Amino acid sequence: MTDLATRTLVTSGRDTRSLGAGERGARSRMLRLPLYLLLIVASVVSIIPFLWMVIASTHPSSELFGTPLPVLPGDALWENLARLEESIGALRS
Numbered sequence: 092m093t094d095l096a097t098r099t100l101v102t103s104g105r106d107t108r109s110l111g112a113g114e115r116g117a118r119s120r121m122l123r124l125p126l127y128l129l130l131i132v133a134s135v136v137s138i139i140p141f142l143w144m145v146i147a148s149t150h151p152s153s154e155l156f157g158t159p160l161p162v163l164p165g166d167a168l169w170e171n172l173a174r175l176e177e178s179i180g181a182l183r184s
Contacts, residue, residue, distance in 0.1 A: 147155055150165035176183075 146161055146164055148171055149168040150161050151167050151170070154161055154165065
């Protein structure tokens, strides 16, 4: 065994010589899978409020509280922006 391989085995604290390269890779992937699934779920849950904000801004208020809830953008974006400008002057400097 080379000096580099010996140092790698000694410093890692585990004897990985008994596992083949493919087995180590498969074991590592299996341990990471739950973490990746958790991160994907957390990402989707984090994006939902922003997606709802965009969808809600394109519908009249009366449609937002009815059933079924809108899941696709509507056509009232410009009317909503005009109403926002009138009420609080959001676009004035």
